[in-house]
Amino acid sequence: MLIRQTVLYLPAQLLGPLAQLAAIVLWTHWLDPLEFGLFTLALATQEAVYLLFLAFWSYFLLRFLPGADRAERERMDAIETWVFFANAVLQSATLLALLAYVGHHWPDPGVLLTLFVFALTRSYCTHLAERAKVAQKIGVYTALQTIGPLGGLIIGWTWASLMAKGPAQIGPTQVLTAYAIAQTLSLLFAVPSLRLRLRPARPDPALARRIAVYGLPLAISGVLAWVPGNGIRFVVEHGLGIAAVGLFSVGWTLGQRACAFAAMLVTAAAFPIALRLEANGEKHRALEQLALNGALLCAVLWPTAAGLILLAAPLSKLAVSAPYLATTLSILPIATLAGLIKNLRSHFANQPFLLAQKTGWTLAIDVLETVLFLAGAAIGLRTLGLSGAAWGAFAAVSIGAALSFYIAVRRLGMPMPYAHLLRIGLATAAMAAALSLLPPLSGWAALLGAVALGGAVYAATLALSYRGHWGRLRASLSTTS
Incomplete structure (x- = not known):
């Protein structure tokens, strides 16, 4: 069931994150470091x-909407109305304050409107995607x-291509406007298909x-977890300015998003299966x-x-604009390690906490991690510059x-799949060894060939280690849920 559901969700998990990865590289060719810094801060x-x-409402619906009866859904509808209204008001106030802080003056109304529409539509795309997943x-x-x-x-x-032929050049405001338009179109398509019954009734206190x-x-917890992944940009801005944010953000965002992209390929369908097992009283199976x-x-x-760490140098030289190259080469491997650890915690270690409804425990760990991050990033930035800030974030998320x-494992009873992890580790080591033996790479053809070689070695080694399980895998792919 897990494999089949993962395949069904694969287009969504591929196209969106892949476009986000491409955007990080492509916008370095249109925006200078100061403009790119403003874009990534947005x-x-x-x-x-x-x-x-x-997010709190998204989390609640993902966990409890599947088992709600009609009366409870109506009570949820009433609360959702007020959540949507409060979200719009609070978002606008927060964005206004942040723009005033970053720009050191009250923002232009057009810029504020663009950022508000961008943020609001992107937030609701994320939230309603969770609603669609539940349904x-x-x-x-x-x-x-x-x-x-x-x-x-x-x-x-x-x-950007059209403006480059005239006297004007595209800036971060125009880039955000482009995304706001696309996000609005996606909402216009999706909302009629979802069960939304907004009504301003009195919320149920219980x-x-x-x-x-x-x-x-x-x-x-989400905000605290956001700090090492995204809040580090504000630490850099405070210490070195917005242009430094632009230089830092290319390597940092590529490493973070590449790991998030890989993780999302297989996580969309996973947790709901465990929820259904737990709802049926099969906690151990969950x-x-x-x-x-x-x-x-x-x-x-x-x-x-x-693979990203081993191929970071040729990839950066081919894809990233020259002003960003040196910083990207130093930041990308560290960002990839931090993204790896962050996603292992979010999509693996944290899942038993959600299943057991121990969200307070997650919050306590996030508080500790955030404190360690602030100390590590500040000390690292002061002593080692931009790479030091990245190492500080990595240390915090690792702890x-x-x-x-x-x-x-010890308190909530999740078994560790050691046999699977050993096979995966051996296959990854074989892939890394094959890539390490390659001569220096130059050109996209050589880089893509290296990726293909690494993928083939990994897949072949993994397939060999699972040679006794192929019959069961074919059966799972053909099973209907």
Whole structure:
């Protein structure tokens, strides 16, 4: 069931993140470091605003909407109305304050409107994608995950190409406008297909308390987890300025998003299966499913991170604009390691906490991780510059992940899939050895050939180690859920 569901979600997990990865590289050729820094700060701000004001509701619906009866769904509808209204008001106020802080003056109304529409539409695309996942509307989920990043890239790139022929040049405001347009189109397509019954009725107090107990710790945890991944840009801005953010963000974002992209290929369908098992009273099987989900995650994430680190130099030289190259070469390997650890914790170690509704435990670990990050990034930035800030973030997420895995296994009873992990580790090592033996690479053909070679070695080694399991895999792919 897990393999089949993963295949069904694959287009959504491929196209959107792939467009986001491409955008990071392509916009370095149109935006200078200062403009690129502003663009990435806008992206980071949107993610923080979503985590602060809407994510708690997304988490709650993902966990409890599948088992809700009609009366409870009506109570959820009433609360959702107020959540949407409050989210719009709070987002606008937060964005205004942040723009005033970064720009050191009150922003232009046009810039504020662009950022507000961009942030609001992107937040609701993320939230409604979770609603579509709960309803098993894979087509709607795919549209919400792909139209925004892919359409925004196409609109923005076309706009940039046209403007380059005239006296004006595209800037971060125009880039954000392109994404806002695409995200709006995806919402217009998706909303009629989802069950949304917004009505400003009086919220049910008991349900509101349940939402607060379950969702708010997760939202705070999300904001704290955001700090090492995205908040590091604000640390760099405070210490070295916005242009330094632009230089730092290319390598950092590529490493982070590449790992997130690999993780999302196999995580969309995983947790709902464990939830269904737990709802049927099969807690032990649900924990075993989480372990299997984690093994599948590692099977994709480990070789992706290893390959990106080994091929970071030729990839950066080919893809990244010259002003960003030196910083990208130093940051990308560290960012990839940090992204690897961050996604292992988010999509593997944290899953038993969600299943057991121990969101307060997750919050406590996130507080510790954030404190360590702030100290490590500040000290690293002061002593080693931009690479030091990256190493500080890596150290913080590593400690948080180690603690999360320890509690998930020892306190919450998740089994570790050691046999699977050993096979995956051996296959990753074989791939790394093959790539290390290659001569220096130059040109896209050589780089793509190296990727193909590494993938072939990894797949062949993994297939050999699982040679006794192929019959069971074919049966799982043909099974209907």
